[in-house]
Amino acid sequence: MATALNSSSTMENINLSDTSIGKLPEESSVLVVGAGGIGCELLKSLALCRFRSIGVIDLDTIEVSNLNRQFLFRREHVGQAKATVACDSIRRLCPSIHIEPFHGDVITDSRFDISFYKQYDLVINALDNVQARQHVNRMCLLCSKPLIDSGSTGYNGQATLIFKGRTQCYDCIEKPKQQRTYAVCTIRNTPSQPIHCIVWAKFLYNQLFGDNDDPNNEDVTPDADDPENAYNEQETTTTTTTTNGHHKISTRDWVHTELEEFHPISVFNKLFFDDINYLITMKNLWEKRRQPIAIQYEQAFQLNELHQNGQNNHENSTMPKLNDQRIQSISDYVQMFIDSLNELKQRSDKQRKLAASSKEPPFLIWDKNDDADLRFVTASANLRSYIFGINLTSKFDVKSMAGNIIPAVATTNAIVAGITVLQARKILSSLPRSSTDHTLTSLKQLTNVFISTNRSTGAIIQSILLEEPNPSCIQCSDLEQPVRVRINMSLFTLYSLYERLIRKHLKMNKPDVIIADGSGRILISADDDEEDEQMMLKTLDQFKLMNGTILLCEEEYDDKTNEALYQHMKIKLMLEHTDTITDKDEYIIVDDQVIGEIKQIKQSLKRKLSEDDDDDDNIQHLDDYQNELNIVKKTKKLSTTHDEHNNNNNNNNGPMHTSFVMLVDDPVPTHTNGHHTHQETSENNTKNHIQICDDSSTSNDSNSCVILDDDIQTNSKPVNNTEKHEIIADDDDDDDCYCTDITEL
Ligand SMILES: Nc1ncnc2c1ncn2[C@@H]1O[C@H](COP(=O)(O)OP(=O)(O)OP(=O)(O)O)[C@@H](O)[C@H]1O
Ligand SMILES: [Zn+2]
Known part of the structure; x- marks a missing residue:
């Protein structure tokens, strides 16, 4: 309301x-x-x-x-x-x-x-x-x-x-979405709005003076393959005699063959007379539309009326106008076309010469702020608009439309x-x-x-x-809090992201990884049987992923294996770039998001795992999922232990919580204690650590960690070894995994 x-x-x-x-x-x-x-x-x-x-x-x-x-x-x-x-x-x-x-x-x-x-x-x-x-x-x-x-x-x-x-x-x-692209047939054959003619005029500029190797450089000649056109042209040569004797000549080829002997009047007649007459031969296009009118240079100066359709509202308005805001006569646009064409031809010749002796490109690039460029597009677009009975557009408005100016x-x-x-x-x-x-x-x-x-x-x-939040919004629905992952985007590869983080660490099977920026771009598709090795070795910044990009990792229920563990699971990852990470495989999962993430895994398990809180002493071989759950339990327990410790020191009865959880891939020393030894049996002795540190520690220990929980503080205080709690989770699927309380180390 x-x-x-x-x-x-x-x-x-x-x-x-x-x-x-x-x-x-x-x-x-x-x-x-x-x-x-x-x-x-x-x-x-x-x-x-x-x-x-x-x-x-x-x-x-x-x-x-x-x-x-x-x-x-x-x-x-x-x-x-x-x-x-x-x-x-x-x-x-x-x-x-x-x-x-x-x-x-x-x-x-x-x-x-x-x-x-x-x-x-x-x-x-x-x-x-x-x-x-x-x-x-x-x-x-x-x-x-x-x-x-x-x-x-x-x-x-x-x-x-x-x-x-x-x-x-x-x-x-x-x-x-603002429409920025238009059907090629509309641009080449059946424009109905000023913007269609402006887009055509920019293509024309590129055909005549731009980069001819650019695949986006669309041809501007009439397209006989238009599905609406029943007249099926068999010939594929660039020059074709049509039924009534008019010639269809591809502008692109014509530029190469004929532009050497440049004659602006020939260009005019090719574009606005020959091509239009050819277009008129495609009779089906004009059954329900107004047929275009071809104009020949020799008669064009007699076309002095402003426009055909009574013109747009601007002309009726009493508002004072600047010159560029005025619609001009057709003969003005004819002259503007010839003048700007001549000017650009000279500039294009110069540019080609310059390119031979420098790194300059051998072609022109359209610039909305360049007067000749703008006059050329304004004149071409308006001549075409006139031909198709479309309202004309002032130079001011052409600049805004052609330059996407708001x-x-x-x-x-x-x-x-x-x-x-x-x-x-x-x-x-x-x-x-x-x-x-x-x-x-x-x-x-x-x-x-x-x-x-x-x-x-x-x-x-x-x-x-104010409106209520959209419950299915990918960004703000509470169910889907992203897991924040710190990486160095220019080092971290797609392989590390998918294989190490998503599949190994997050225990997803084979999810789709979708970039949640509204584009729906799929980074990795679960349907691809084989991964493209070259692609997997690319770093994330090469995919234009940025600090703050959210990835949606989504896995469907696997009915082939009927595997309950791999039922539908969704995890959102928020990528945070940091230059401070210099190891290409290293990633840091920030704070309690890890716990949230593991909780998600827990929720996704169909089978109910027993939640026996008491037997932390009775640490035993755990499967991966049980292990994750124990990490959650252990984390909580460690926080409590730590709270007690802190309270003793500070006489502070307020609640304390774990400052952060850091997960790094580093070779770690073997930890031995009375009960269990973490064996370094995995390749390269590389393990994932999850370190839980607290900002209240004050020692100068060199093993100190960076405090990542911004709630507490930004700068790290070193962590005393005796206070440090560490859980070591094995990165290798085959190895046993142990949880170790730091107090035992
Ligand atoms: N990613 C970004 N980070 C920081 N600043 C940004 C970012 N994107 C846009 N901006 C800034 O937002 C401002 C938007 O202002 P405004 O809409 O007036 O645009 P402008 O670029 O100043 O003007 P115009 O586009 O008309 O030339 C700009 O100063 C622009 O630099
Ligand atoms: Zn939202």
Whole structure:
């Protein structure tokens, strides 16, 4: 249900000076991701609303084209990091503020891990792409941080709220995919929208001046293989005489054979007269469509009318227009075509010569910001639109459509930023004031806010009730908390991931491994009988997997073997990149996720394993699954032992928990104790350790571990050998596996 609000009623609902509950802006720390159009507005508004601790991430440097709306930047800043300059400008505005820039990619920069996010009370996205938004969404879900996702497209904008388990997350609802590809037949034979003609014009540019070896360089000539075309062309030669004497000549081949003796008028007549006449011979295409009209250069200048169909709404609007926003006459487009063609031909000849003596490519690459490139596409697209009776498009709009540009409107950004700060204020007032717990006390006041020029609702700013999370959302449903795995993406191979981590360690049989980024890309298919060796040896970064990528490992019930152990099992893995790992096979599973993961294994077992808690002394040979369960039990027991130990030392009766579990592949020494010996019988004496360490230990032991649980602290304190608890789990399937309590070592 939508509640319409005008801006004054929005303001009335929020009492900025209400300090009775929740956190105050000056007590809170906020992370802003993106210092572009919305980001600049947002930082200014946050600073003026008394937010005093802000982190700013942006990967980009300042460009001249940013200066019109990203007002924290000036011409002298061009080329400098956006995050740094934005923070400097805010400091000048508000000297008492603590604002810290981070120049880096929020997705791939290993500085931005879970512990980084945990420093903040609230995260705000001011990003311009889905991938980065999805990543921040996942990170906030993982550490239960409130997130506001702000965005704008032209006159529309939004500030939506995301709280783990309480609202929809960014991925709860699949985003409608923007159509970026069009059927080849539509482009070559039967365009019906301006974008079809613009795509055709870009193909034409590539045919004439671009990389002819590029397989994406589509032919632009009429396609007689169009299934709609009953006329079945038998000839396969590039030059064919059609029934009524018109010639079909492939532009690609024509470029090679004829362009040496370049004549712009021949190019014009081939494209807009010969090819169109050939297309007209495909009678079936025009049974239910308007037949195109071929235009010949010699008559083209007489086509002075603006357009055929009364043209689009823009032309009727009384809004003043810049030259580039105006639709021109057909004769203007004819002239524009000839002029830009000549210009590009000269440039292309130069480029070919330059390539002979340098590393430059021997072809041109279309650039939306290059005037000749843009004029060529505008003119070609509009001539074709005219031929097919499609509305014409201004140069300004062609630039936006051909360059996939989403228009940025400074006023929308300012409104979105203002609303986002109000949202931030409301969220903070719902957070407990003196606690690091970020559970919201109430969602009552909170809504999503949309800015829309669609007046059917009678409001520009609309407040929409928060939606419940989607229970089957792969990112936020509680049942599927990901197991966090730290690896070095540039060293860790697909083989290590599949064979060592997923199959050996997680005990999955032969799962599909799917990249959970909405693309449905399958990394490894369970149906493949043989693994591609070359592929398995590739490192994960070669598959464009990144810090924060979630993999869904899914295994079906194996009815052939009727093996209950391998019934349907699902595990999500979240990959976290770290440069600090230098061993190509090493992986670290972070903290209690390991326990969650083993619990999942436990749940997936059909047979009921006995849960006899008492006989830790009676350690015996265990099968792999029993062993995993015992690790869980042992972990709990060790935590308890440790708690007692700690309590004795500190007189602290508060609960203690295990700081982290680390799993590494390292040669380990043989451990001997009264009861059992871990025999180093596996290949290379390599074992998996699971080490459970505690951050309260203070010794300088060189065997100390890195503290991975960010709840406790980021930097490690060395672990005293006598306090260290260690469980050694054998990586080798054939070996016996023992659990050993460190107190016995
Ligand atoms: N993965 C990322 N990590 C960090 N910052 C990012 C990431 N992706 C996008 N950004 C930043 O988000 C900001 C989005 O701002 P905006 O939408 O105004 O885009 P812009 O690149 O500044 O402008 P335009 O695209 O119009 O030239 C940019 O400054 C961009 O650098
Ligand atoms: Zn979700």
